[in-house]
Amino acid sequence: MPREYELIARLARIIPAHTGLAPRARVPAGIGDDAAVLRPRAGYDWVVSTDALVEGAHFLSALHPADAVGFKALARASSDLAAMGAAPLYFLLTLSLPAAKTGAWLNKFAYGMARAARRFGMRLVGGDLSRHDAVCAAVTVIGEARRGLTLLRSGAGPGDVLFVSGRLGAAQAGLEWLKREGPRAAARRPLPLALRSHLYPEPRLALGRWLAQMKLATAAIDLSDGLSIDLPRFCSASGIGAVLHADAIPLGGRLPTRNNRERALGRALHGGEDYELLFSVPRRFASRIPPRFRGVPLTRIGEITPRRSEVLLEASGQTTTLRPLGWDHFRKDA
Numbered sequence: 001m002p003r004e005y006e007l008i009a010r011l012a013r014i015i016p017a018h019t020g021l022a023p024r025a026r027v028p029a030g031i032g033d034d035a036a037v038l039r040p041r042a043g044y045d046w047v048v049s050t051d052a053l054v055e056g057a058h059f060l061s062a063l064h065p066a067d068a069v070g071f072k073a074l075a076r077a078s079s080d081l082a083a084m085g086a087a088p089l090y091f092l093l094t095l096s097l098p099a100a101k102t103g104a105w106l107n108k109f110a111y112g113m114a115r116a117a118r119r120f121g122m123r124l125v126g127g128d129l130s131r132h133d134a135v136c137a138a139v140t141v142i143g144e145a146r147r148g149l150t151l152l153r154s155g156a157g158p159g160d161v162l163f164v165s166g167r168l169g170a171a172q173a174g175l176e177w178l179k180r181e182g183p184r185a186a187a188r189r190p191l192p193l194a195l196r197s198h199l200y201p202e203p204r205l206a207l208g209r210w211l212a213q214m215k216l217a218t219a220a221i222d223l224s225d226g227l228s229i230d231l232p233r234f235c236s237a238s239g240i241g242a243v244l245h246a247d248a249i250p251l252g253g254r255l256p257t258r259n260n261r262e263r264a265l266g267r268a269l270h271g272g273e274d275y276e277l278l279f280s281v282p283r284r285f286a287s288r289i290p291p292r293f294r295g296v297p298l299t300r301i302g303e304i305t306p307r308r309s310e311v312l313l314e315a316s317g318q319t320t321t322l323r324p325l326g327w328d329h330f331r332k333d334a
């Protein structure tokens with residue numbers, strides 16, 4: 001196994017990074033000292049989140065390309081910044097991996113993470129490496145938001161309108177496709193939308209910032225575990241309920257085989273990892289939400305109700321309680 005400092009130097013060479021050798025006004029010390037020193041801008045808050053991508057739980061080495069693992073590790077963590085309306089700035093990487101993956105696998109991982117970092121405008125400022133028999137890539141992201149302008153989960157009120165970005169269920173369709181076809185599915189070019197959504201998700205960073213800066217949204221959450229899990233979280237944080245209109249939910253990710261609407265709706269409700277934004281808007285501002293934001297559809301899918309934590313699904317005239325069948329690590333049958 002190469003020495004740890006060699007691996008760190010390699011990662012910092014491939015991934016956009018702040019190293020101690022080139023201090024900047026806002027990063028007086030980066031990689032290469034005991035810790036990074038970051039200087040917040042006056043009038044801004046730091047927004048910080050962390051997320052771990054774990055081999056066996058979130059990805060399988062036999063199925064998922066290393067560059068997708070690197071890309072997705074940063075994308076997932078950054079999606080939480082999008083949901084808060086924060087601009088991404090820096091990240092730290094805590095990576096555990098087996099010795100056999102410190103060569104070509106690690107390079108591909110780093111190239112995938114570098115692509116995500118450039119795309120989102122982020123720089124690596126530190127981290128830690130260790131040897132372990134399965135890969136665990138834990139990413140801590142730091143973003144900034146103008147003081148008082150962060151989007152929380154807790155601001156939604158009765159009568160607000162619920163919107164969602166993008167199309168739901170695509171990532172789940174991509175995962176099913178990959179499992180059925182094997183790793184060669186990930187090598188398809190151009191990569192079909194469902195596989196792209198699953199392997200290289202696109203956090204809605206620009207949308208989140210726009211919603212926060214325009215003060216249009218009262219609350220927001222990113223859809224990481226599926227609408228049927230994340231909407232109840234959103235409702236309980238705001239102390240309200242919601243009714244979802246099944247027919248309005250934008251469905252994504254057609255499988256190459258024959259598909260029916262019910263399965264697509266199931267993926268949209270319960271499939272995780274879409275990383276779209278779910279947000280509430282006061283009724284009087286609803287008309288100010290455009291049908292698309294920078295090419296991403298924005299769709300009205302329901303309303304907020306005063307019934308605390310009651311989440312209803314209205315489908316072809318029938319209203320039922322939405323069952324939380326999305327992704328939960330600690331559910332017994334997960």
Ligand SMILES: [Mg+2]
Pocket residue numbers: 079080083221222224
């Ligand atoms: Mg989140």
